Amino acid sequence: MSRQLGLLLGILIPCVIGAGVWWWARDVSAPTAWHGYAEADYVKVGPTQQGLLTELNVARGAEVSVGTPLFVQDETADRAARDQAARQLQQACDQLANLEAAGKPTEIDQAEANLADARATVERTKIDLDRAESLIKNGAVTVQTLDQRRSDYQSATARVAAMQAALAQTRAPMGRKGEIEAQRAAVDAAKAALEMTEWRLAQRRVTSPVAARVADVLARPGETMAAGAPVVSLLPPGNIFVRFFVPEADLARMHRGDTVGLACDGCRGDIHAVISFVSPQAEYTPPVIYSEESRAKLVYLVEARPAPEQAVLFNPGQPIAVVPLARAP
Structure with a gap:
């Protein structure tokens, strides 16, 4: 019996050691990847003066260019004031x-x-x-x-x-x-x-200041809008960026202007982004970031912006994996 146990231990110990070495080697050789998500800076367009909303010229999801009519306010009083002047x-x-x-x-x-x-x-x-x-x-x-x-x-x-x-x-x-x-x-x-x-009369007909996609319509004809209240939310392609979190150990590798690679489900493999912001303050891992080792630890917020032609491949809120690349010269 003792002989069989010794034989079994002689077989198991090398196997355990081999598995540990393999796991350690896999963990060391595995490339660093940080988990994040796509975010966007929306352009919220509203009237410059209070008035009744009479027309809405766009719908959610529509593509608009610079100068595309977005909405119209009642202009009766402004037209009369223009004629009087x-x-x-x-x-x-x-x-x-x-x-x-x-x-x-x-x-x-x-x-x-x-x-x-x-x-x-x-x-x-x-x-x-x-x-x-x-x-x-x-x-x-x-x-x-x-x-x-x-x-x-x-x-x-x-x-x-x-x-x-x-x-x-x-x-x-x-x-x-x-x-x-x-x-x-x-x-x-x-x-x-x-x-x-x-000028006041012209402001009653609001057009798009940028080429973008209509992300949301926040008001309908018949509503009285206050000055500055958003009516249409626009999402220009260049305003989509990636927000991810890195642990303190990797913070020294993060520099504004560095290039990182982006990966997501169904995305092609040549998408890059340039780091535009590195937070100077630490925070706990946000609950919306789910990683293989999700646990409470201090991380730093980093933002990276892909080129506009690549930014259109992402949607706000989409999970993104970020990997480091060569630092920009």
Whole structure:
């Protein structure tokens, strides 16, 4: 009996040692792999101002490009405000044009005619004055008459100056300089008010800011939306990333810019991602991470972002296995 037991132990001990060596070698040679899941940064699009949602132009799962209409709010009040601002601007422009305009054509013609008459009077009185000055030498006219001719000439000359000023005033803008500057400022203010109302009106029709897939629709026509409240949730391909957790022992191998390999059920084997974030704080293994050795231990959160053309292969929440690759230069 003891001989048989010794023979059995002689067989079992080498087998156990061999199995242990095999297990140790398999565990050592097995490549390091961390478990994680796909995550996404959603672009939630909402209105810039409160209003009634009247149209919804997309459905969940639809692909949209930049500029694709997403939804429309009631724009009745904004359209009326835009029309009012446009009319106020036109009124301000008309008032400015009136202040900058000269007198009526008939008024200018009358002023020119008065100036011509005054100039003719100057010529006539000048002739009379010259004649009186030549006749006074031989006593043909009196000194009183000469003084009268000189006075008539001076009066006619002054009237010409007055008529020239009247013509210049008729041709000048009707408003004073200060009035014109004030009205120009009013025109600028009316233009700004029109631009503001046009912007508010345009904001009632919201389009997609990015090319993406509609991840969710969060509101329906008939709902009154507050400013900033999301109506449509978009998922651009480049916003999908992988979030995984590494133990403290592997933390020294994690660097921002390093490349890691990604694997999942049914995925091809050449998917890579670049580490974009390494958490500086430790945390306990999240319950959503199930590994072969799931147990409470400290780990560090790491995020890696694949190229947009590869990111579309994942869906948020999908389990991902991450393996280290060569560090990026």
